[in-house]
Amino acid sequence: MKKDTWLNQLQFLYEQDEHLWLTETIKLLKENRLAELDIQHLIEELEALSKRDKNGSSGIVMQIINLK
Numbered sequence: 001m002k003k004d005t006w007l008n009q010l011q012f013l014y015e016q017d018e019h020l021w022l023t024e025t026i027k028l029l030k031e032n033r034l035a036e037l038d039i040q041h042l043i044e045e046l047e048a049l050s051k052r053d054k055n056g057s058s059g060i061v062m063q064i065i066n067l068k
Contacts, residue, residue: 012039 014021028036032067 006036007038010036011041014038014041 010021010024012022021038022045025037025042028034
């Protein structure tokens with residue numbers, strides 16, 4: 001399958017079934033098929049994960065402070 005066709009399918013999959021998109025992305029990463037990745041959405045997901053982790057950590061710290 002052509003790279004562009006596969007990428008278009010991955011991008012469509014992201015809009016339709018994010019969990020399946022993630023499963024396919026993980027598979028591509030494990031197989032070192034980096035040229036086939038949907039980089040745009042992967043970056044968005046990593047940025048969102050980073051923000052969630054940061055906000056989650058801040059929330060936990062505030063809960064601990066409020067316990068004192």
